[in-house]
Amino acid sequence: MRLKADPRPIVPPSLRRPREFAAGPEHLPLPALHHPNVQLGPPTAMTFEIVLTFLVRLSLVLLFLPFSALDKVLNFDDATKQASQATSRPAFARALILTGLFIEVVMSLGVLTGVADRLAALVLAVYCATTALLFKQFWRAPDFRMLGPSRGRETMWDFLxxxxVAGGFLLITFGTTAGSVGNFFHAPLSSTNPYTIGTTR
Known part of the structure; x- marks a missing residue:
């Protein structure tokens, strides 16, 4: 009786697939994070990561909310006089202060809560740059110099x-990498979901 030759190629043991994988990729074991027996904690749990994220954002807006906003309310007349440096019209100066108050309260809350925080951070960044250009014009100070006492040089530090601070807000708006810049232009009113654990924005 003649034996028929096996047409299948001979595969060395080192290249053979494990028996549990032989049936195809659909039988591969699930990753540990997606295994039905693995229980993940609730994403909204009050964890160290969430507290740290809140404190980071709070440090960005603390200058505006509550301190600068409260100062505008308690010292509205003085704030209006300062705004008069940018305009000679008292009514327009008051409008500038009220606009600044609105930005400092509403946009700061947006950054803290994550509601439309990309746009809120952009508005605050523009606000910081605008107030610097309007009220921190160190180059016009008659005593501006880099050596010796100079009020103009002190104003320059405030300008910078x-x-x-504006740069810190722009990191919220556009992200920390070139690949995340398009997220804002794709959905300007979107949220970065700052308190969601397990995702990177």
Whole structure:
């Protein structure tokens, strides 16, 4: 009796698939994070990550809410006089202060809560840059110099601090990488979902 030759190629043991995988990819084991026996904690739990995220955002808006906003309410006349540096019309100066108050309260809450926080952070960044250009014009100070006492140089530091804070807000708007910039232009009113655990924005 003649034996028939096996037409299948001989595969070395080192290249053979494990028996549990032989039936196809549909029988591969589930990853641990998606395994039905693995229980994940609630994403909204009050964890260290959420508290730290809140504190980071709070540090950005703390200058505006509550301190600067409260100062405008308690010292409205003085704030209006300061706004008069940008305009000679008292009514327009008051409108500037009220607009600033609205931005400092509403947009800061947007950054803290994550509601349309991309747009809210952009508005605050523009607000910081605008107030720097209007009220921190160090280059016009008659005593501006880099050596020795100079009020103009002190104003320059305030000018640069405004833009530093604006940069922090822009990181919320556009993200920390080039790949995340398009998220804002795709959906300007979207949220970064800052308190969601397990996703990267």
């Amino acid at each position: 601090k405004n833009f530093a």
